[in-house]
Amino acid sequence: MRIDPRKCVACGNCVAVCPMGAIAIDPVSHRAVVDEDECVECYTCYRGMSREHLNPAVVRAIRGIARLVRFRFDPEPDVCPTGAFAETELAWPRTVRRAFSDPVVPHESTGVAGRGTEEVKTNDVTGRVRRGEAGFTVEFGRPGIGARFRDIDRVTRALAAAGAHFEQANPVTSLMSDPAAGRIRDDILGEKVLSAIVELKTRMAGVPDILRALRAVAGEVETVICLGVSARCDAGGDTELAEVLRAEGFAFWRGKTNLGLGRPLWGDAA
Ligand code: SF4
Numbered sequence: 272m273r274i275d276p277r278k279c280v281a282c283g284n285c286v287a288v289c290p291m292g293a294i295a296i297d298p299v300s301h302r303a304v305v306d307e308d309e310c311v312e313c314y315t316c317y318r319g320m321s322r323e324h325l326n327p328a329v330v331r332a333i334r335g336i337a338r339l340v341r342f343r344f345d346p347e348p349d350v351c352p353t354g355a356f357a358e359t360e361l362a363w364p365r366t367v368r369r370a371f372s373d374p375v376v377p378h379e380s381t382g383v384a385g386r387g388t389e390e391v392k393t394n395d396v397t398g399r400v401r402r403g404e405a406g407f408t409v410e411f412g413r414p415g416i417g418a419r420f421r422d423i424d425r426v427t428r429a430l431a432a433a434g435a436h437f438e439q440a441n442p443v444t445s446l447m448s449d450p451a452a453g454r455i456r457d458d459i460l461g462e463k464v465l466s467a468i469v470e471l472k473t474r475m476a477g478v479p480d481i482l483r484a485l486r487a488v489a490g491e492v493e494t495v496i497c498l499g500v501s502a503r504c505d506a507g508g509d510t511e512l513a514e515v516l517r518a519e520g521f522a523f524w525r526g527k528t529n530l531g532l533g534r535p536l537w538g539d540a541a
């Protein structure tokens with residue numbers, strides 16, 4: 272994202288809008304500037320703010336005069352008064368930032384917008400996680416911190432070594448140069464995104480290995496990680512997952528239960 276310095280009047284409205292804190296008012300030039308390394312191309316500023324198209328020179332003059340008489344001339348808080356945001360044409364590998372961070376852009380690899388995956392929520396019909404298996408969603412980043420692929424790569428390699436099988440219909444997996452080793456392609460490792468979800472599964476007996484690997488590597492990365500685990504319920508609606516998670520020192524909250532109302536697309540409905 273770019274801010275046109277000829278148009279910006281340094282009102283500061285956009286500073287609070289950016290979820291990555293990537294916009295600041297330069298005290299020397301008196302213009303808003305975007306820190307390109309921190310900007311994740313989420314387009315919150317570009318799309319989220321109303322735009323007026325006031326003449327920048329006139330606005331600056333009025334603001335200057337108003338300041339002299341201790342009066343403020345500020346736009347409404349959700350408005351860029353001069354329409355100073357300008358799209359930049361993104362090239363690879365920077366396009367990855369927008370694909371993962373702008374919720375209205377679908378991922379090329381899956382056709383799903385946002386973070387690009389339906390996750391296990393549609394397991395009734397996709398059958399990603401079968402009986403005797405455990406599915407994991409490992410979420411990296413949040414507004415305010417984001418996540419770099421360098422850190423995601425560090426974790427996915429540790430998970431692969433612990434026996435993880437990465438979900439194919441997932442945008443992070445599609446960016447792996449070696450999915451068996453959990454290795455993400457070198458040219459995107461420096462790219463930063465708002466958040467990304469890694470999905471994998473293992474046999475139920477392998478759950479402790481995955482949890483331990485995740486715990487060991489989590490302290491080495493400069494982002495936050497949220498973990499979700501899923502499994503098929505038995506006829507009574509229970510799963511052994513709760514016990515396994517607690518035994519490994521993880522809290523267990525039952526978040527969502529799919530009722531099995533869909534028609535499985537994968538043949539074996541067992
Ligand atoms: S809202 Fe617009 S005019 Fe105000 S600081 Fe940001 S870019 Fe500049």
Ligand code: SF4
Pocket residue numbers: 272288289290291292293294305309310311312313314315316317
């Ligand atoms: S595109 Fe997103 S991250 Fe970049 S400056 Fe705008 S709001 Fe901030």
